[in-house]
Amino acid sequence: MHPITNIMNFQELHKIEDYKFYLDRAFKESKKKGHAIYLRSNGDKTSRIRTAEFEKIKVFGNEIKTQFDVITKNFPSIDSIPEFYQELIRNVLDYDKLKKSLGAIAWASQQTMLLTEEFQRKIKHTKTENEIKKIMNAYYGRASSVVKQIKENLSYVEEARRKMKEFPTIKTDLFTVAITGFPNIGKSTLLSKMTPAKPEIKNYAFTTKGLNLGYRRYGLYKVQFIDTPGVLARERKNIIEQQAYLVLKYVANIIIYVIDLTEPYPLKMQEKLLKELKQHDKPIIVYLSKTDILPKDVVATAKKKYKAYISLKELDKKIEKTINDQTWN
Known part of the structure; x- marks a missing residue:
């Protein structure tokens, strides 16, 4: 070997x-x-x-x-x-x-x-x-x-x-941003907006059967984005969920946690998973999806509560700042 x-x-x-x-x-x-x-x-x-x-x-x-x-x-x-x-x-x-x-x-x-x-x-x-x-x-x-x-x-x-042969081809030496959260809450849509990647996007849970990857540059750095399959807050995970967990544990430098305020999953469950992600001791950026279909006051309250981002421009700047902070320190 x-x-x-x-x-x-x-x-x-x-x-x-x-x-x-x-x-x-x-x-x-x-x-x-x-x-x-x-x-x-x-x-x-x-x-x-x-x-x-x-x-x-x-x-x-x-x-x-x-x-x-x-x-x-x-x-x-x-x-x-x-x-x-x-x-x-x-x-x-x-x-x-x-x-x-x-x-x-x-x-x-x-x-x-x-x-x-x-x-x-x-x-x-x-x-x-x-x-x-x-x-x-x-x-x-x-x-x-x-x-x-x-x-x-x-x-x-x-x-x-x-x-x-079915394992994902991940570049473990690249700076990596992992996009995670519950199934069908807009993770793949976010990946397609942040990178040229074109993942499968459909309106039902567990659309992501594996890890979707995309790449883009932030200044001198080529950054790998990984859209993980829907992660559920439970002890026993299937093989796809295990891959997502291992990406967060070993590969991710930054975690983008997507919260869906329309609550296909109750906010308490989404908050519980957010709390669990903190065990990885990595920068977590909260992004609110589907805010265009919600009342502005609901979005404003959630943005303040979770210190979240709602615009891609703001999110982009936060990612770039975090990359610079990590690579220069």
Whole structure:
């Protein structure tokens, strides 16, 4: 496994096949190379077979090693990736099982090469075609057994890859503004006004099925905006809500909390969630959505109560000031 930069892209992880695929590929390459060597080699028949079979063992072992090394080297080193992804993986997957499975694949790669070297030495000393045949059968049997032993490990790593492929691609090294609040209260609309992003916006709860991302510049700084799925004030969270929580915990530098005064969710519930967000110890900017359809006195009272913002221009200035305060201190 290897470390990955702060720009995560699990979509590039290649599919892990079942153990039969790797065995079939190794046998095919081995047979092809052996045949070519036999046709080119000199000497008596036994000598030519010995040379060809020696090469077949080498090709078979190298093919298994190459394929398994690609899996272990390309898969992210869980302990080296940003904390957001570390905890997301632990929430979604069996972390210990994944680590053991990758370790088992690395073991199979190493074990296959040890067998390859052992049987190459043995075949060098053969005198008859029958001896060569016995050694080849023994090598293929033992090497195939090693590969077969990790079939469940290959299967679990592929299961993990499929789940990780659905993870959001977040730039964890960028200054980040997280937009959060209850479902269907205008978070995605706000993102579309603050950045060029065009998230799906519909008039029903839980429209945001994942994390919507947008980017814009504030002076010298490129800023990442993340519209999190609707967050409910409850202990047990589904996987999408877990992603939102982890963004707030590990990625966000500023939190914009959207309050909807039309109360699709009671204000007491929205206030409770606002209070819970303060545990993250990060700047929280309250924004009031849908104020254009409410009486001015209701908006004015709420603006004062929550020290909130209602215009995009005011909100923009507050964000820029907070960014400057954080980056220069």
